[in-house]
Amino acid sequence: MLKAPPVLFAVLTLASLTPGGAAVAESLTLQDCRISAGPGAPSIEARCGRLARPLDPGGAVAGEIELRVAVVPALNLTPEPDPLLPIAGGPGQGSVDFYTSYSFAFESVRRNRDILLIDQRGTGESATMNCEFDEDLIDGEFSTELTIEYTEECLQQLPYDPRFFTTSVAVADIEAVRVALGYPALNLYGVSYGSRVAQHFARRYPDATRTLIIDGVVPPQISLGPEIALESQKAVDRILARCAGDEACNEHFPGVADTFAGIVASLKTAPVTIQVPDPSTGRLQELNFGSGELATAIRLLAYHPNSIALLPLLIDEAGKGNFVPLGSQFMMTMISMGDALSLGMHNAVMCTEDVPFYDPDGIDYDGLEATYMGALQVDALQAICSIWPAGPIDDGFKTALQTDIPVLLLSGDADPITPPRYADLAAVDLGNARHLVGAHQGHGQLGVGCTPRLIARFVEGADPAALDASCLERSFVMPFFLDFSGPNP
DSSP: OOSSOGGGOOOOOOOOOOOOSSOOOOOOOOEEEEEESSTTSOEEEEEEEEEEEESSTTSSSOOEEEEEEEEEOOSSSSOOSSOEEEEOOTTTBOHHHHHHHHGGGGHHHHTTSOEEEEOOTTSTTSSOOOOOOOHHHHSSOOOHHHHHHHHHHHHHHOSSOGGGOSHHHHHHHHHHHHHHHTOSOEEEEEETHHHHHHHHHHHHOGGGEEEEEEESOOOTTOOSSTTHHHHHHHHHHHHHHHHHTSHHHHHHSTTHHHHHHHHHHHHHHOOEEEEEEOTTTOOEEEEEEOHHHHHHHHHHHTTSHHHHTTHHHHHHHHHTTOOHHHHHHHHHHHHHHHHHBOHHHHHHHHHHHTGGGOOGGGOOHHHHHTSSSTTHHHHHHHHHHTTSOOOOOOTTTTSOOOBOSOEEEEEETTOSSSOHHHHHHHHTTBTTEEEEEETTOOSOOTTSTTHHHHHHHHHHHOOGGGOOOGGGGGOOOOOOOSBTTBSOO
């Protein structure tokens, strides 16, 4: 069963929280454990524990939650005192699951430093705030009324008051864990939404921040939503233009950009009904594949180099009337998103930190409607947030981070949601920063080429200017698939 309808995922007031004095150390005992990305996945030795935290740091609402904490010890027996803290994206992904999927990329850092993992409140095993829906609710075209119905059902399912799962509350949790474990400072890696968390932690706790790596950068002053469709269309256009400039790709898929435009126009008029194998059971399942399903499939395909390589092939197949490959991609995306992302936490962030700051007069609806995604996401987010309660947000949260802390910014030039110009915008107010851009790369550079080594060298030296990044010029770019057997050798 799909766990959430596609319109509910973005993948971005009460009194403000005021940064106080030194945090009070709370009890956190770690014990030997193993962490993994799920059943059948390799496990990693760690030290795990739980830290109790107030649900409402302001004290007006009673109750506690527990944070899941894990420390993957450094390989060096005399490690540096400041660990690396990876912060997952979403919003809504747990950092433990994120790390176990990308642990290979952190091994160079781990030689000399612990890896500190904290499932952000509302995600993973830290008071998760997820929602499930009946299949009957999921099948249907977007409408404001139906989205509000989804949202009301979600709110009724949540085990905790959804106001207290914002970034402003979460960074105080991170600081409490740091103090409880006795680390003098942290090196932070944040990807996508995690880049927002990392920047705000550095703003609120500068003395506890040694270095900052932000990957797929979301500047604090940007409110996610209105530009997502525009940026995703630009990314897809660049990918298809690259195919047109590639002799083999153009030979196999001539006019693929026109083919895609025709598919978008056709599905906006009427969906197609297809039989798609269920990714879990293999049984055929009827799927009404329309513009919303297309948008979900294409957008996520454009995130990563390996799936980018599939785009021209899948578009060409759909242009010939075979929508099954794209339909299968949609179903796999929805299942993976439902498993990985906590919808309640996601909405808590978006409805406090993004949607309330939209400028209705500044939204380019004509431009949105000209994209393959249309205005679906913006309309859905505004419908959700019309009834979702906003939570605490710190003073100055939506202003640019100004700091001399060493910062490494990472972007892919084909990123469909956080383009390099976002990192450039963030860098304006960073006094000791460097921005590296991967050619033909999508969203998140962590596992790309030599990036893991660059991150390790940056953390070690804390000097962005001294970083030799020439290896990025040799990063492998996955060639386009010409058929379902894969790219040509």
